[in-house]
Amino acid sequence: MKKVLVLHTGGTISMTQEKDGAVGLSASHPLKESMDLIPDNVEVVVEEIFNLPSPHITPKEMLLLKKRIEKAQTQNFDGVVITHGTDTLEETAYFLDISFKKEIAVVLTGAMRSSNELGSDGLYNYVQAIITASDDKSKDQGVLVVMNDEIHAGRFVTKTHTTSVDTFRTPTFGPIGILSKRQVIFLKEVVEHHALNIESVDGKVILLKAYAGMDAMLFDVLKESRVDGVVIEALGAGNLPPQVITSLKELIDSGIPVSLVSRCSNGIAEDIYDYEGGGIPLRKMGVMFVKGLTGPKARLRMLVGINARLSHHELRQFMTE
Numbered sequence: 001m002k003k004v005l006v007l008h009t010g011g012t013i014s015m016t017q018e019k020d021g022a023v024g025l026s027a028s029h030p031l032k033e034s035m036d037l038i039p040d041n042v043e044v045v046v047e048e049i050f051n052l053p054s055p056h057i058t059p060k061e062m063l064l065l066k067k068r069i070e071k072a073q074t075q076n077f078d079g080v081v082i083t084h085g086t087d088t089l090e091e092t093a094y095f096l097d098i099s100f101k102k103e104i105a106v107v108l109t110g111a112m113r114s115s116n117e118l119g120s121d122g123l124y125n126y127v128q129a130i131i132t133a134s135d136d137k138s139k140d141q142g143v144l145v146v147m148n149d150e151i152h153a154g155r156f157v158t159k160t161h162t163t164s165v166d167t168f169r170t171p172t173f174g175p176i177g178i179l180s181k182r183q184v185i186f187l188k189e190v191v192e193h194h195a196l197n198i199e200s201v202d203g204k205v206i207l208l209k210a211y212a213g214m215d216a217m218l219f220d221v222l223k224e225s226r227v228d229g230v231v232i233e234a235l236g237a238g239n240l241p242p243q244v245i246t247s248l249k250e251l252i253d254s255g256i257p258v259s260l261v262s263r264c265s266n267g268i269a270e271d272i273y274d275y276e277g278g279g280i281p282l283r284k285m286g287v288m289f290v291k292g293l294t295g296p297k298a299r300l301r302m303l304v305g306i307n308a309r310l311s312h313h314e315l316r317q318f319m320t321e
């Protein structure tokens with residue numbers, strides 16, 4: 001018998017649609033009645049840890065989930081399933097991936113259609129997530145996201161469509177597994193990466209997106225405000241418009257860590273160009289190039305690094321490894 005802890009956190013998977021089409025919180029959790037569909041060899045323990053639409057979730061709720069999973073690791077559970085709103089699901093998945101050492105499977109799932117909508121995907125994804133979490137193969141793959149018969153690494157998965165049930169994709173690398181009608185099939189192994197152990201999520205790390213004609217004012221404002229770190233979604237391979245460089249340099253020289261990812265949805269940021277604002281001068285100036293993460297995930301990575309009290313040098317290593 002396998003034992004899986006389910007943590008409901010809210011989102012569309014826990015919502016219902018009204019007659020006028022508006023989707024909102026449900027009085028009682030729609031997945032409550034689903035026990036008959038769970039495989040006989042799995043014992044499920046259900047907790048509603050909170051009930052929030054995922055745009056309301058902050059690193060504080062993510063930390064709460066981390067602590068509950070750490071406790072579950074001492075309570076003989078084989079895995080944990082977290083049901084979550086899809087808007088920020090990838091951020092919670094990534095936070096859990098890098099903020100503690102996992103000994104059991106951790107799987108996140110959600111729904112794009114609420115419980116009483118035609119073609120609702122919540123119950124299906126929920127059962128598939130439980131099957132995945134109870135499978136021995138899921139233990140050493142980092143935090144997983146199961147949606148629409150696919151298994152994605154929490155580290156790289158992202159929501160790509162506003163409403164389609166086929167919204168979660170892993171650009172560049174693809175899903176790491178699938179769920180067939182009969183089994184959980186992994187197609188790839190996630191390369192192990194080191195997680196830090198944190199007990200707090202304090203500090204302000206700001207995310208900015210670069211654009212043609214970007215205004216230096218954004219960096220001047222950040223220099224005057226009390227921020228603890230900045231992540232930039234830069235252009236292409238990792239470049240910025242020249243007019244922001246002086247202000248950016250002043251920000252870095254004032255001791256604020258600055259990291260960069262690409263705003264492109266595929267590929268990784270690297271220092272390739274040597275013109276003003278190009279990646280080579282940016283790296284020499286002290287900008288930390290992050291490999292393959294989206295901006296929101298790189299922002300969480302810096303927040304975790306700061307809360308692990310890494311030195312400047314250690315934070316640089318953590319952000320660029």
Ligand SMILES: NC(=O)C[C@H](N)C(=O)O
Pocket residue numbers: 010011012013052053054055084085086087088110111112113
């Ligand atoms: N499909 C969803 O779950 C979207 C919803 N707005 C949420 O993230 O809570």
